[in-house]
Amino acid sequence: MSQTRLTLISHPLCPFVQRVAIVLHEKGIAFERVNVDLHDKPDWFLAISPTGKVPLLKVLHADGCESVLFESVAICEYFEDLQPKPALHPQDALLRAQHRAWIEFTSVALSDAWGLLNATDHETARAKAAAFRKKLEQFEAEMSDGPYFAGKSFSMVDAVMAPIFRYFDILDFDFEPTHHVFDGLRRVANWRLALARRSSIQAAVTQDYATWLREHLREKEALLATV
Structure with a gap:
């Protein structure tokens, strides 16, 4: 994770964003948070969000390439796979x-x-x-x-x-x-x-x-x- 930079695209009220933020804090993973106005969605946000919703996770890689994840459960599962400890799923x-x-x-x-x-x-x-x-x-x-x-x-x-x-x-x-x-x-x-x-x-x-x-x-x- 030290070679990537994470940005969580957010809205202050969104419970789905909170899910991701909780998992990030549990894993001890550093991230930035950027809020968007969902009543006046900026063009850059609509260009990268297939659903027009938050959360989005922007992953800036060490080589300068950027990946975007959407849907809160998918993002949470990504961090569980990426950093298995502390585990947030049972092993069985x-x-x-x-x-x-x-x-x-x-x-x-x-x-x-x-x-x-x-x-x-x-x-x-x-x-x-x-x-x-x-x-x-x-x-x-x-x-x-x-x-x-x-x-x-x-x-x-x-x-x-x-x-x-x-x-x-x-x-x-x-x-x-x-x-x-x-x-x-x-x-x-x-x-x-x-x-x-x-x-x-x-x-x-x-x-x-x-x-x-x-x-x-x-x-x-x-x-x-x-x-």
Whole structure:
């Protein structure tokens, strides 16, 4: 890695960017971060992003050539292959495949959580809260006693789930459609707390992240912007 320079193309709110940043911090890999305005995407960004989304990873090689990776899971897997220690996947092939499946499941949970955050009416908020609660119940039944998803070792599943929990650590979800989301889920509650305390997760966002999030919700006129 000493012969390459890494630039993470980012947006301050993007949870998928956070996944990559967490893995980079876990691996101790140095990188630069460049934010783009997703409401006014620059031409240079559109020229290198097949989906027009973040994250992108620019890899500047020692010979001056540049490679670009897109999609957060692909980028995270690249770093796992490139620098196997500390390992973020189990060594056992079956367990590794199971973890990858739960990573996909986490993306669905993220969709429900994001829908809950951005709900502008109570009916939508209730539906998204119920859907997200069901995902958490499935995690509760699957995971170990922690503190992390698979026990004492931090894994890629933890890295991709952490940005979701961050929403609930910042915002006040204690209003009627949403305040029962975490009730009775002891393992999930302990997992959430352990992730919030981890330095790589804290470092994955800028200090003004909460401000960005609240401003986004105000712009969307979300219910959560009023509580």
